[in-house]
Amino acid sequence: MSLVTVGSVAFDAIETPFGKTDKIVGGAGTYIAYSASYFTKNQKIISVVGEDFPKTTMSDLADRGVDLEGLQVKQGEKSFFWSGKYHNDLNSRDTLVTELNVLETFDPIVPASYQDCEFLMLGNLTPSVQRTVIERLKNRPKLIAMDTMNFWMDIALNDLKETLRLVDVLIINDEEARQLSGEYSLVKAAKVIMDMGPKYLIIKKGEHGALLFGEHQIFHIAALPLEEVFDPTGAGDTFAGGFMGYLAQSGEVNFKEMKKAVVAGSAMASFCVEKFGTERLENLTQQDITARMNQFKELTYFDI
């Protein structure tokens, strides 16, 4: 079934204790797309770049089954650019630069060929832009998932809540879940947030794994204990891409499938952090992914 991915396709400049990059390819949409492409070759992207965005990357995505008809290229303009510096523990980071550029006036195009969309992944973006995409689809997709961040809770909470009412799955981290709900307990937070709209909620906890809530059940997946996290940029988006890619390939929407999809997302995220940017995501095999998913099984399985 088709997956439509909405999110920034952009440049990042990243500094970690291990090194520094100049402008490299990044953006939520890019990470989601690369990640999902290992599960489905029927993916279509909605985004916008400037004339500075490398054609090689666009061809690479197209070769991986990502339809670029909804990727606007604005002549005479520049792509979104973010620059950040991670602290020594790799957990927190400072934003050094944010240049919205083409994102500032982004009006998402939904091409006619995208109208058969069954699975819609709204990567982190302005909530009103995410909502516009939903409204421009004539038929409601089978499953709509949305990522967001505390930035939108701070400056556009009403817009965010309006968009939340329309989606099936919200994917956020624990800090954001607490801020959005006003509750410290993640169980209480989940109740409050699911009352806002989504039937399913994924709370990402970084090195502590993730929780999936839905159908009156809770599932926890551990994060793979790693010797080193090289670059965490895009890990959350990669998770989302693996999650939705897996579901789009499966076609089924229920808690049992979502558990597997969460494991798939976690596996992909664990690859993402091994190298700078999207490098690791460009070089995986199906065996790599299967083996990594099995590692999660070995990590958590017990008999009682």
Add this chain to the structure above:
Amino acid sequence: MSLVTVGSVAFDAIETPFGKTDKIVGGAGTYIAYSASYFTKNQKIISVVGEDFPKTTMSDLADRGVDLEGLQVKQGEKSFFWSGKYHNDLNSRDTLVTELNVLETFDPIVPASYQDCEFLMLGNLTPSVQRTVIERLKNRPKLIAMDTMNFWMDIALNDLKETLRLVDVLIINDEEARQLSGEYSLVKAAKVIMDMGPKYLIIKKGEHGALLFGEHQIFHIAALPLEEVFDPTGAGDTFAGGFMGYLAQSGEVNFKEMKKAVVAGSAMASFCVEKFGTERLENLTQQDITARMNQFKELTYFDI
């Protein structure tokens, strides 16, 4: 097989956002003993109390199969007393009062009848006192587990390292693992710490579960997502008691059994936090415990 439990038997006074207690029964040894007693009726305690410690509690422990011959009662003296206040998130706490009292001059007695000890649980105490117990056992137990805390890393690191060399299992939390090893990554921390002596390491992560390292394997158990943590006092000790109680009952020492023991410990800890002090631990049934362990299975199980 017999379990010998070493740890403080004491008074606590606890304040949480939910309420306050006067002096209630507490102490690492007490929590370990109550918890382990659900798995084994062949438990023996080594500790010291003042004349102020309630005989009713001592009888209660005896009724649960805890041999008290190694529990010294010092006439004219007072039991160890700790008072703490938890912050609103229930995660961190301030110590308001620590009165060592009888613990100040604690010289552990190992009665002759304790010499058949197969499983030894050294609850958090002065490292040199923990080591003295090991030295006073003529035959090395099948398994020695030790809990400690950052306080001893600050003021008695050499003593701690000497004791560590003699044990099989260390149980600490993630902050302590980082301090002891000098590493941020828990995988790296585990390597450093296991080089200090223990073949197995359990890193407790509070609401984020726990990691078990050993035999070149890693196991992660999630913490049960709770609506409310009423009182976290003693949860770590309760975990240790469930872990060692399970193993003493099983008699087997290998990674597979330890995984089950970690689940048992986590189940017991999840009961402990439901009420003040040891109250919940005094009123459990075997069905409660089995049902709770099954909840961990439901929380984490997936097919891929």
